[in-house]
Structures are given as C-alpha cells and as structure tokens.
Amino acid sequence: MKIGRRLLSIILIVTTLSAMLTGCGDSSKKDSVTLTVAHVLNETHPYHLAWTEVAKLVEERTDGAMRIEVFANGVLGNERDIIEGMQLGIVDISCMSTGALASFSPSFMALDLPFLFDSRENAYKVLDSEIGREMLDDLSDHMMVGIDFWENGFRDVSNSKRDVLVPEDLKGLKLRTLENELQMGTFTTLGANAIPMAWGEVYTALQQGTIDGQENPLATIYLNKIHEVTTHISLTEHFYAAAPVVMSKKTYDKLSPENQKVLVEAIQEVTDYERQISAQSDVDYLEALKADGVKIIEDIDKELWREACQPVYDKYKDQIGEDLLQRIQEKMNGKR
Template sequence: MKHRNFLKLALSTALLVAGLSANAQVTKIRFAHAGPEATSQHQAALEFAKLVKERSGGKLEVQVFPGSQLGNDSTVIGAVRGGTIEMMMAGSGNFAGLVPRLDVLDIPFLFRDQPHAYKTVDGDIGQSLMKGLETGGLKQLAFWEVGFRSITTKNRAVRTPADVKGLKIRTTPNPTHVQAWKLLGTNPVPMPLGELYQALEAGAVDAQEHPIDITYASKFYEVQKHLTMTRHAFTAMPVVFNKQKFDALSPELQKVLLSAASDGKLLQRNLNQKNEAHIIAELKKNGMQVIETFDPAPFKTLVNDDLRKSFIAKNGPELLTAVDAIK
C-alpha cells in the first residue's frame, strides 16, 4: 500500500512538474493599439493572435488590448521600446521622431490610389523605413494601415478649401499633418484618438479626419454631421515588437510572428475595401451628410510645394523621387 501511494505521489509530482514546465514555455505577448474594437485593425489583431498561437503550437500567446487601454500611442511606443509592453501598432507619424524619413508616407495627396500606397510600403522603400526603427529598439513586423483619411465637420460641408478655413481640426501630432492643415487655413489641434470624442462633443474642436472605419467605430457621427470623402492622406501603421525580445526568440518563432503579421496586413486591407460601402451607408443612416465625390486639386495646389520642400530640406529628394516613380 505504501509502495502504491508512493508511486501515485511520484506520478502526481511528475505531472505537476511537466505542467509547470509546459506553462513556462509559453511566451505571452501584449499587443496594444488605440483603435476601437469594431475597427479593421482590431479584427486583424485578433486574427494575428489566433494565427500566432496556431503556428507556434501554443508557444506564443498574444493578448490584444484595443482602445488605448494600456495608454495613448506615445506612451505605448515608449513602453514597447523599454520592454514593459511587447508589441503595438500606431500610425506612422507617431514614429517619425525615431525615423524622420517616415514622414514621407504622411504627405497629403502623395499617393495616387491604394495600389500606389501598398507598392510603396510593401517594396524596397517600406523595407528601408522598417529597418530604420531598429535603432530605436523596435522590430517592425509589417506595415498595416490606418488608411486613407477623410474629413468630418459639425457645421459645414467641405467641398473647397474655403470650407475648411478657420476650423479647429483635430490632427495627429505629425509635423507634416500640422503644417498641411495650417497651409489650408485651419487651426490644427493634435490630440490622442482616445480624447477626441469628448473634444468634439464639447466643441473644443470642430472637425476631425480619419479613415471612415475609425469615424464609424468611434461613433463620431453622434457629434459630427458632415463627411467628405477627401482621401487626402494615407496613414500607414507600423506593427512593432520590442527588438530585444524579438531577437531572443528562436528563428522559428520569429518567422511565426512575421508570417502572421503579413497575413494580418492582407486581411485588414481586404476588410477595409470590402466594408467601405457598408460603412458609408451606416453613417448616412445615423444622420451624416456624405459627399462621396471630391476634387482634390485645389487642396493639393495649396499644400503640395511647401510640404515637399519641407521634407526635402530635412531628408533630401531621393525618397520622394522614388515614391513618385512607382507605377
């Protein structure tokens, strides 16, 4: 009897040790972003987490934190660089302080259409920009997207540059965006996405500009009446990992993260393209007046030369020339 009890105890101990050992092998990854849960970026992040768990055989486990739960973009970038959070994504302008050349992606009216933007970030230019983040302690896994931005306003529809003059508009902290809106005669007010709804509701700002899935998911239709499909700027979204922690993973697990990030990128793009008509219809149902046809030429005339000169003065002409040359 004693012998049997001893065997049972030994077996239980062995199973417990095996279980603890298996748990110890699981690397948990916190993935933070500012987008609401209904956005394509969050849906893609959930798919990324699922793919990572499957492809790593459970060795990697991703937990997604949307809606600025772990802090605003600036705070979370610092946390990922410092290693207290493993992973995050944010609009490319938030990283321009680390890689000034990233500003090229945020120049309004730079990209002719979606294929032009995708060829830029997926090709040699994008690879070069991604590599630049490594000096800041970040490993970029892929370029996802915030998308093409369109303006909403509370009291006036936007058709011409005259319609935006004097507006207090929320913008990103990116200097290129701020300069562009100043050139158009607005008063740009940089602020985090998480603070924007209240600012619109209180009248601290009159207008905002985001891709329409963020406008819809954030319920800005409750505090804004007019949407014009300006598509005035494309915002790429670097998905980044703490470089030291990425380098500490096995090559196999690194490949899992990279392949899942690439698949997540394609999923998000497909969602954005598939959902656009539905989102516009929903915004109309919720009372927004939507202008779907827009002439960008008068706006581009006012901002193009000055924005390009500013970028070239800081970074040289080569990068802009390369983007313009993409067919």
C-alpha cells in the same frame, strides 16, 4: 529615458496582466510565452480583427507555446506611450500611425505627405517594395523591429459647422489632428486651426465644442461614433494612413529563432486580410453613415486640394529627402 507618470501606469498594468496570464497558463509548457499587443482603436476595427487572426495562427503553429493578448482602446496608453513601452520591453507589439514613428525615422514623414497616394494600389507598390523595407529597418536603431505595413485607410475630414468642399472651406475651423508636425502643418496651410490632441479626448472635445472637427478614416469615425458630434463628412482622402506593425526589439531578441519566424510569418500572412477588411470597411461604413443621416460630400476635386498643399511639399522636401520622394514617385509609376 525619462519615465512619466503615464508610462509608470502602463508598466503597472502590463506587469499585473502578465502575472494574471502566467497564473492562468499551462504550467506544463516551460518555455511558453505570452506577448502583449496594444493599439488605440476599438475591438471592431480592422486592426483588432487582424490581431485576433494573428493570435490564432501563432497559438496554432506553436501548439499553444506562444500566445498573444490584444489590448484595444488605448488602455495601455496613446501611441507615443506604446512606443516608449516597446522600447522598454514592457509592451511587445503594436500597429500605429506613421506620424508616431516620424520622430524616430524621418523617412516615415514621406508617408504623411498630403495626397501622396491616389489609390491603395499605389500605396502598396511603395510599402511592399524595398522602400518600405528600408523604412521599417530604420527602426532597429530605436529598439524596435519593423515587420510589415498594415493600414488604416484614407483619412477624411468631418466637422460640426459646415460642408467642406474646397480647401477654403476649412478656414477658421478648429480641427483636431494627430500630434504630428507635418500633418498639423498641412491643415495650417489649408487655413484650419490645427489642434493636436490625444485620440481619447476627441469625442468629448467635439461634444463640448472645444474643437469643430477632426480627420480620420470612415471606420474610425463610425466605430467611435464621431459622426454623432460631426454631421458633415467630406471624402477628402487627404492622407493615406499606413500602419506599420512594430515590435519591441527587446522582446524580439528574447524569442527563439523558431518563434520569431512563426510570429513574423503570421503577421505578414495576415497583412492582405487586414488591408482587405480595411478597404471593405470604407464601403460598409460609408453606407452606414448615410443611413444614420450624416451629410457626405463625395464630389471632391483632389487636384485642387493637391495644389493647395504644394507648400507642404516645398517645406519638408529637404527634411524628408528629395531622393526618397523621387524614388516613391518612380515606384508608383512603375519605372523601377
């Protein structure tokens, strides 16, 4: 694997932090281990609150022999950097967008299809089934262990130019997207000028007018003050943002079977909590955004948008697999 300058910086940071943590640890615990969790959002986001709960459970259940240190705000790199760090065994665990994993397992592309899920409940039917398990297990061929699915909620469009009510309103807008072919293709199909960009650059790009808008869940928009530079928000809910919890296989294999069990069970126990606070954050931050004077477009005709996105399904159905798409639909419909 080619190691870039950014990844070398991450290696240096993690190595330094590990040394500091080892120095501060309890030397009486000869088999103690400290795991590094990295994610790109801030300390008040549901991701971070959930990881804090996992860290508490793990430390309690191992009597302090296994600890978790959580690094937020992308200090250990963007999601691609974190994945490469996990493959090398220098970052231990993360949760991230499905788009970041799609290049390793095409099945994750299915979860990035626009308007695939019309509710959280339908998403959970799929993610918590054998379909979701198969997706996570596919990562084992890429030096990663898939543990569970958390979430980042439904993604909405915000911009600084105009109200977006129907797909045609996106035409010509310079819209930041994830660095993901399918999601970029979705917004290109809808007429926007899709611009992939690392998350850490987005606020400044909006402030300077390099881009007109972006798309993210309300929690991400509010907590990162995106609404200060994009005063029109449309509740399009175009993508449901599943967040796979993924671990470095190198790290997982080094843990004792007992610690593996404690860690996996703690993460899975916290899944419901993470999903609950994510869902509640949609309610809370919608009210907070309204209180801050942001114009919210709530009356969105989802069927109209879904029809406009049909070319995306036609383009990617062979790559994703029509059988997988059929299984997802059947699972949502309760047929099997």
